[in-house]
Amino acid sequence: MASATTKAISFSVLILLSLCFPSTPSKPTDTDPIPTPWPYQFHSILFMNRSGTLQKTDLWYDWPNGRNFNIIQNQLGKLTYDLEWNNGTSYIYTLDDSDPECQVLHFEVGLLRPNWLDGAEYLGQRYMDGFLCNVWTKVEFVWYYEDVATKRPVFWVFYSGYSAHVMTFEVGRVLEDAKWQAPVYCFNEDKSSLIESIASARTAPIGGFRELRM
Numbered sequence: 001m002a003s004a005t006t007k008a009i010s011f012s013v014l015i016l017l018s019l020c021f022p023s024t025p026s027k028p029t030d031t032d033p034i035p036t037p038w039p040y041q042f043h044s045i046l047f048m049n050r051s052g053t054l055q056k057t058d059l060w061y062d063w064p065n066g067r068n069f070n071i072i073q074n075q076l077g078k079l080t081y082d083l084e085w086n087n088g089t090s091y092i093y094t095l096d097d098s099d100p101e102c103q104v105l106h107f108e109v110g111l112l113r114p115n116w117l118d119g120a121e122y123l124g125q126r127y128m129d130g131f132l133c134n135v136w137t138k139v140e141f142v143w144y145y146e147d148v149a150t151k152r153p154v155f156w157v158f159y160s161g162y163s164a165h166v167m168t169f170e171v172g173r174v175l176e177d178a179k180w181q182a183p184v185y186c187f188n189e190d191k192s193s194l195i196e197s198i199a200s201a202r203t204a205p206i207g208g209f210r211e212l213r214m
């Protein structure tokens with residue numbers, strides 16, 4: 001649960017940081033490559049590593065519909081659903097009948113925008129996972145590796161060390177609408193399994209990212 005929350009919050013913090021630090025890379029040159037904006041809709045399988053804790057994440061990014069889904073399989077552990085809406089509400093839940101859990105978080109900021117890499121500082125080319133990549137950093141919060149040949153993302157890592165290796169990248173794939181429905185116990189405030197956190201991005205319990213609170 002903590003890792004799902006952290007991921008949800010990491011991007012939200014990034015958005016806040018982007019607002020606080022306008023897009024002014026230190027010494028841009030005309031020849032520096034520009035990161036490819038995210039497609040408006042894509043599905044990606046990510047292998048994530050958070051201080052040695054491994055996760056397989058299905059990422060369904062769906063900007064036109066104002067929604068983003070991280071379906072996180074913790075290694076030999078819980079399957080956690082982290083459903084984010086552009087109005088700032090996130091539902092983080094399990095679908096385990098014997099142990100239903102749901103956490104509702106409210107952020108002041110919405111989804112990561114497709115052009116969230118605008119203004120990133122170019123760091124040059126490096127190999128990652130066997131792919132020659134262009135590398136950028138966004139406010140030294142995240143480092144982003146994009147395949148030079150195909151312009152697909154290969155890898156990114158947050159300053160905390162939480163990293164993502166991109167295993168598949170399917171542009172235009174959309175998860176069917178029915179799958180975007182949070183379970184009923186996310187809306188039942190009497191249920192003891194429901195933890196409702198009325199929190200802004202500034203006050204959210206951001207785990208490993210707590211020091212980034214502003």
Ligand SMILES: *[C@@H]1O[C@H](CO)[C@@H](O)[C@H](O)[C@H]1NC(C)=O
Nearest residue numbers: 049050051052053054161163
């Ligand atoms: C995960 O990251 C840790 C460093 O935080 C590293 O020591 C370990 O080798 C990584 N595991 C995998 C499977 O990449």
Ligand SMILES: *[C@@H]1O[C@H](CO)[C@@H](O)[C@H](O)[C@H]1NC(C)=O
Nearest residue numbers: 085086087088089090106182
């Ligand atoms: C945001 O949208 C979702 C999905 O439509 C909804 O469940 C949630 O209540 C909305 N949040 C707010 C604060 O309106």
